[in-house]
Amino acid sequence: MEERNRKKILDILRVLHESERPMGGTRIAQALNLAGREMSQRTIRYYLESTDQEGLTEPVGRRGRRLTTKGLQELNNASALEKVGFVSARVDALTYRMRFKLRQATGGVVVNLSGVEASRISEAATIMQRVYDAGLSMGQRLLVARPGSRVGRWRVNDDECAVATICSVSVNGVLLSQGIPTSNIFGGLLEMNDHRPTRFTEIIKYEGTSLDPLEIFIKSRMTSVYRAARTGDGLVGASFREIPAPAAEQARLLSARMQKIGIGGIVLVGRPGQPLLGVPVPTDRVGLVVIGGLNPLAAVEEAGISTTNHAMGALMPFQALHPFQEILNKFRK
Structure with missing residues (x-):
């Protein structure tokens, strides 16, 4: 051929x-x-x-x-x-397929699918709750499934619990539904100082990778999400995106609405043509910093608990996800 x-x-x-x-x-x-x-x-x-x-x-x-x-x-x-470029293409494809109604808070969102050692799920739940409490997760909802069950088309292994977390690509889908196209620039490690984002220390451009950047950082043990959640200082997963400059104010309003219903995600919205956290932005564009959906699992991996992660794993009804306090309390001893 x-x-x-x-x-x-x-x-x-x-x-x-x-x-x-x-x-x-x-x-x-x-x-x-x-x-x-x-x-x-x-x-x-x-x-x-x-x-x-x-x-x-x-x-x-x-x-x-x-x-x-x-x-x-x-x-x-x-x-x-x-x-190469597969991640970028998958982001675009899932953004196009996502059907979410912001006003009703219903419809499909993009989720990451992860596996956690079933024997240590109680410990993992405690760690993840700390990350959610600190606001370092993508939204406030998730799903945890027991061994042998099914999450969409995925059958959970007999020795694992499955965790579905909201993926940051869901932000793209919401923005697109409101007429705002998004360009995905890179995924990286965002340095937090005193609970505030200061700079990106490592980046991987989406168009030049065959793997999701945060998956790479997690398995390389380059994150310090739990420390960031506990002390306010550390390295967390995040991504950098761009939108048309005229859409900046609308994006800020949409960010507040997403936060209110439990999707969240947008950490910072820049100004037209102005660098954001030191990252240059074209004149007619505005930068966005979006928190990484796999941060709770990064903290679990940091604790020595084995995880398997599939970023952008599936589309799932938003209604199938529940507030993190409700879900994680069931698995904590």
């Missing part, structure tokens, strides 16, 4: 993988265009015929195609260079 054709097929397979239901050519084209990978419906149909023949996809009546087990293996075997 020619390299150019292979890349296009992988793009189509990724879109199908991210969807919870079969997709036809029109919806695939829309998702690809949103991720900056424009492809005509005719071209997509051509490649789908090829992937059907290779057993990478399968038709599901008039609903379109879905990914097969072989197709998923093909995605997992893609080289690192082919995966």
Whole structure:
């Protein structure tokens, strides 16, 4: 297979993988265009015929195609260079698919899916509560599921509890629903001094990585979220985004509304063309600093409790998530 054709097929397979239901050519084209990978419906149909023949996809009546087990293996075997930019594309795709009604506080939000050692869930719950209390989490809601249960399409391992936390991509979805497009610049470690954000000490640009930045920082033990929650000083996960300058005031208002209903997330909104925490911003843009959704799990990992984390793991009804006090108290001894 020619390299150019292979890349296009992988793009189509990724879109199908991210969807919870079969997709036809029109919806695939829309998702690809949103991720900056424009492809005509005719071209997509051509490649789908090829992937059907290779057993990478399968038709599901008039609903379109879905990914097969072989197709998923093909995605997992893609080289690192082919995966570069995958995180950025997934952010865009999930933003497009998110359907959340801010006024009613209903609809789907993007969540991270994590696994925590079941034998240490009580200890983990205590640690996570400290992070939520300190306001270093993305929102005020989460879900904790017991071993062997299901969270969406994900079956929880028998030796783990699953934790679903609100992902910072949900901010993008809310802003887009109000007509504000968001550009994702980088994920990084945000230094907190006396409970205030001061600067980014490490950054990873979304367009140049095949892995979620905060997942990397967590497994590298580079965070100090629990210390930040306890003392006000430490390194926490956060991301930097940009929006059009005319939308700055609206973004501030939306931030307050999101905080009120338990989504939260936006830490700082900059000024048009002005650097934010030392990060330069173009003249017609405004910077946003958004807290990392996996910070509670970073604190758990810091305590030596093993976690597995999948940033941007799924779309989940906001109503399925509950206030952290209500959920975590059930698991604390």
